[in-house]
Amino acid sequence: MAAMKFMCRPLASRYLTSTLPKLVRPYSAATSARYENILVDSPKPGVGLITLNRPRALNALSSALFAELNNALTEFDHDSTTGAIVLTGSEKAFAAGADIKEMKDLTFSDVTNINFIASWSSTIPHIRKPIIAAVNGHAHGGGCELALMADILYCSSSASFSQPEIKLGIIPGAGGSQRLTNIVGKSRAMDLILTGRSFSGVEAERWGVAARCFESAEECVNGAVDTAGKMAGMSRVAVRAAKEVVNKSQDLGLREGVEYERKTFHGLFGSKDQKIGTLLALTWPYTQAD
Numbered sequence: 001m002a003a004m005k006f007m008c009r010p011l012a013s014r015y016l017t018s019t020l021p022k023l024v025r026p027y028s029a030a031t032s033a034r035y036e037n038i039l040v041d042s043p044k045p046g047v048g049l050i051t052l053n054r055p056r057a058l059n060a061l062s063s064a065l066f067a068e069l070n071n072a073l074t075e076f077d078h079d080s081t082t083g084a085i086v087l088t089g090s091e092k093a094f095a096a097g098a099d100i101k102e103m104k105d106l107t108f109s110d111v112t113n114i115n116f117i118a119s120w121s122s123t124i125p126h127i128r129k130p131i132i133a134a135v136n137g138h139a140h141g142g143g144c145e146l147a148l149m150a151d152i153l154y155c156s157s158s159a160s161f162s163q164p165e166i167k168l169g170i171i172p173g174a175g176g177s178q179r180l181t182n183i184v185g186k187s188r189a190m191d192l193i194l195t196g197r198s199f200s201g202v203e204a205e206r207w208g209v210a211a212r213c214f215e216s217a218e219e220c221v222n223g224a225v226d227t228a229g230k231m232a233g234m235s236r237v238a239v240r241a242a243k244e245v246v247n248k249s250q251d252l253g254l255r256e257g258v259e260y261e262r263k264t265f266h267g268l269f270g271s272k273d274q275k276i277g278t279l280l281a282l283t284w285p286y287t288q289a290d
């Protein structure tokens with residue numbers, strides 16, 4: 001019986017995901033050939049991995065990079081074989097900030113007319129699958145904002161975060177002032193944004209910016225991929241619903257949020273995955289241990 005307890009979860013996951021159509025070709029390393037600024041791969045079944053790849057610029061963010069990133073995210077979101085997505089950079093830099101060369105000559109009229117950097121945060125909020133940011137090295141300015149857009153943030157102890165825009169005579173423009181304040185509170189966000197000072201990966205975990213802090217970059221990326229793999233093994237419809245209700249907690253009051261959660265909970269009783277999961281739980285009782 002003890003063996004049955006530990007077999008139940010992966011077996012349940014296998015049955016749950018088997019109900020999904022396999023319509024889209026799994027990603028491979030060859031997919032990255034279409035991109036110049038990112039690498040795209042699938043390191044384990046159900047996991048999409050996107051790596052920012054501008055090493056000479058410390059993965060500085062540009063409109064061209066975001067066009068590729070948004071495209072890759074959308075394709076993974078539409079790919080029936082992918083259950084979760086990991087976004088990372090290099091050991092030295094997740095993303096050191098925005099590409100200064102791209103914006104140094106822009107005027108107020110320019111940035112207003114083209115709605116500059118709006119595309120940087122236009123796609124990620126609409127991705128229905130979980131996104132885990134694995135942050136190592138520098139994550140400054142737009143890099144910090146990009147990491148904060150993810151559903152879950154993992155980092156290594158050597159990671160360094162900041163919103164240094166004030167030093168350039170500007171402010172965060174891709175949601176940094178809003179997301180960081182929601183996480184760390186008004187006073188600490190004011191301290192960080194008005195001085196532009198950095199904070200470490202250890203502090204990020206302590207303040208709730210990061211869910212986990214790892215000793216090394218390798219452990220950070222592997223941890224993110226492992227977590228994504230676990231999510232990919234769960235019911236896809238339940239994972240999407242869980243992500244949606246947690247995000248709603250940021251927009252609704254407690255009463256409205258609980259009501260929304262309960263309606264979504266009721267709706268899942270119409271899914272085949274719920275019937276299979278309940279049947280397996282009755283057949284093979286399992287513990288809550290991972």
